[in-house]
Amino acid sequence: MTLDTSTIGDWADLPFFADELPTISSQLATDTRDILPPADQVFTALTRTPQADVRVVILGQDPYPTPGHAHGLAFSVAPDVRPLPRSLNNIFKEMVDDLGAAPLNGDLRFLADQGVLLLNTVLTVPAGEANGHKTLGWQKLTHQVLAAVSQTRPCAFVLWGKQAQSLAPHIASPKDSTNPSDGHLMIQTAHPSPLSARRGFFGSRPFSKINTWLAQRGEPTINWTDA
Template identity: 50%
Template sequence: MTDLRGLSDLHRLDPGWARALEPAAGRLEEIAERLKLEEDAGRDFLPAPEHILRAFEAPLHDVRVLIVGQDPYPTPGHPIGLSFATEGHVRPLPRSLANIYRELHDDLGIEAATTGDLSRWSEQGVLLLNRVLTVGAGAAGSHRAFGWQSVTDLAIEALVARRRPLVAILWGKDAQALAPLLGETPTLQSAHPSPLSASRGFFGSRPFSRTNELLRQQGADPVDWRVVETPQGATQPALF
């Protein structure tokens, strides 16, 4: 039986996020109960419980870029609690992520990584946040009525309230619905990188270089968008 008691234990998160999400503790307990019912009914969910709140383990204070996803990949072994990211061993990469890498190459000349683990972005203050933080195995969108949106909306409001440098990247209509919460935060909006929509405005949108320029305008350091370190002696692409 999966232990879900830790889902509402905010003390294991970054202290800044723990304080910001404290008003959602009751909702998290309700979601944990809902997940337990799913499991009791023989319906598996993703990601693993220890990864559900992973996006909030990196310091709230350090976040400078927000990338919003919809819900986790529904394929077992894929999601790791960071939007668009996968376990490092996953092959082939999800097509949305492959399209992100294609645009990253076209934008900044960074070669596509073979791994889908985007932890290096997270470590640099890129909050990879799904609107909904769990999903039924093999059933995309199946947990959208669980109440996760009130938790992730609260997280976004906390980001904006810091009044620190921040750029929001909103891919697709679900993410763009959050624009009112972002106030005056510089925001980049385009089509979703899904194969169904990437050719309708995602490709060619240059989100990575534009984000770095907006960070620079706010006096913040740019993000090094390489997913893996460049080997010593290799040529490093420009950050802008």
């Protein structure tokens, strides 16, 4: 697998790409397993949502390990995938309860185009081996992305589950806020997986909360349902 960073725009300035990516790339090049997502989709989250456009950050864990599912965005799947992964199905259930509707399929690229950064903490996975690349070093990219985005402007950060919540220390206070009390919106609940969704994810209404916060800031709200 050969990774191409030519499409990631202003994200390329993060130290990760000079300091850590060469080592990760060499490890991937010698890995004989089927690696997901395809090489040209590994950085889709960064390509699709430029740093200057980020308004919401939703953190995932690692890509779906089922071939044909992952395409570089956390929780998102290719539009023809049926049935939906169980975590995404629960996200859509909560969306229906919260907003009255959900997208017709699992392709969330339309959210990325509205400034929702759908970033996995680990960007690659061997097919059939969930968390198989958790020791490669991808997490350093997530740390730097969170620091860079949070320092720039107030954003909504969605941290579902303990793994995502453990990254909260990398979220800094925004430097350009005109009001000292005008900080980030932090949404921290249980993960939407079937094992934990009923422990606080269902009923949390994150989507309407984000839109209310954006509206109060005078920003366009997110069209979560692609309606």
